[in-house]
Amino acid sequence: MTLSAVSTQIKTLEEELGVLLFDRAHRPPRLTPQGRAVCARAEDVLERETALVAECQTGGALAGRFRIGFVATASILLLPDFLAHAQAEAPKAQFDIETGTSIALEDRVTAGQLDAAVVTASQFPPPGLRYDPLLRERLVLACPEGHDRDLDGLFRTLPFFHFQPQSGIGKLIADHVVPYQMADTRMIYLDSVEAIMECVNRGLGFTLLPEPDARRRLGATACLRFDTPDTLTRDLVLVTSDRSGFSGLSGLVALFHAERRDQPTG
Amino acid sequence: MTLSAVSTQIKTLEEELGVLLFDRAHRPPRLTPQGRAVCARAEDVLERETALVAECQTGGALAGRFRIGFVATASILLLPDFLAHAQAEAPKAQFDIETGTSIALEDRVTAGQLDAAVVTASQFPPPGLRYDPLLRERLVLACPEGHDRDLDGLFRTLPFFHFQPQSGIGKLIADHVVPYQMADTRMIYLDSVEAIMECVNRGLGFTLLPEPDARRRLGATACLRFDTPDTLTRDLVLVTSDRSGFSGLSGLVALFHAERRDQPTG
DNA sequence: GCATATGTTCAGAAAATTAGAATATAATTT
DNA sequence: AAATTATATTCTAATTTTCTGAACATATGC
Structure with a gap:
């Protein structure tokens, strides 16, 4: 110059x-x-x-400001570890976290208001979205001790606590529970896993929930039952936009898989 | 666009x-x-x-990073108030302060290493420099109590404590003291006003110093004498480059004059 | 006081940014 | 699902900006 x-x-x-x-x-x-x-x-x-x-x-690895949604049930199991791992392994990345139902979060990903969300997978990803599997959780029964009949008997004896049916897990539960519904079946709909398990622990009814959620709040007076088909699972997936796919998606998925090593699934 | x-x-x-x-x-x-x-x-x-x-x-008023020098004797009397006023009245301006002898500081202003300096004025500003008057201090005698003779007598009786002759004040003192120097005149050269006044206070000799400096350290056993010509003064001036003259010089001078109001001259 | 070195000003040249037209494509509508 | 519309990108030309080199001005050193 x-x-x-x-x-x-x-x-x-x-x-x-x-x-x-x-x-x-x-x-x-x-x-x-x-x-x-x-x-x-x-x-x-x-x-x-x-x-x-x-x-x-x-900072080619994983850097940027990611807006990520979590369904309530995933926020308890996955989010704390995710944030911890992110801080350790991707210190340059920032994360803005939101919670909501699977459908609401998927809508926000579609609208571009979220980069990704951890949701309960439906059978097929909605158009424009893609799923990356994170964690498979088996749905198991939780019921008070001493009710060792078959499922039909349970539904006739005790009220069924049904997690909010409009949610991702809720739909899975509803699908599986439909055949057992009779005229005298008592259904109680709640939107809190914690409230449901509290009721089960007090012997007020039984429920069907993802194993980790049920086990976490299982009291001494209740037990888990695995007499459901082992194909009855809910898949937690990372949902992102189908086409766009921001760079760093694989790194993001890796952050979730990293924590599976530390935290045994069953 | x-x-x-x-x-x-x-x-x-x-x-x-x-x-x-x-x-x-x-x-x-x-x-x-x-x-x-x-x-x-x-x-x-x-x-x-x-x-x-x-x-x-x-910030058109007084903003910038000013490098200002102070002679040691001015740093005690003027600098603290100057900094206080500057902070209050020119918060946007920064000040880097240096100390040194008048000549050294004037050289640094000439070399462009200082923007301005508070020095004891010599008769004429050196070439390339200009003086802005700040404060006139009278030079007075400080001597132990009980020595009420005339000056000649004093010089014959007591040692004279002479502030460093290569400094600005030192030259003024030297000029005035020359006529009294005899073969038996005892001169002690020190570069600290504080040390000189400590000696005077202990009755070890007498001295000629700017009134504020002498008064500040005057002990109970010594007194000031004004039997010197009242034209015998030292002028503290702000010295700056002659031609250049950075914008804000007048504001800088004003900061010094502001403090004269609060602090009576003596 | 003159010579030299260094900074500024002024022209034209080079680089960049920009607007407008043509093209491509995501979203919308039928 | 196909056509339409709206909007973004690409390309080229024009404009603006920035830069260089020569002439001029000026502070410093001898």
């Missing part, structure tokens, strides 16, 4: 700022006190800019 | 950063997580830049 170019640039800057940066009564020109102050702050701005550019080029 | 211009600019930026900022599989394009992170940091950089420009245009 030529001296003349520098000279005109400085002059233009001085006019732009309305401040004399150099004292040209001397050779070489000296910075004025104002120029010194401007220079210091300008250096700060430039440093931040070059740092930003540098981070873009080095 | 046309859409096409924006489009090409974004594309160029993406290539420059090596990062996909937008997901163009949708209309309108969506920011990728990476793009979102870059955008947030870029906004920060731009804010700082516009803030810098804005401050330049508003």
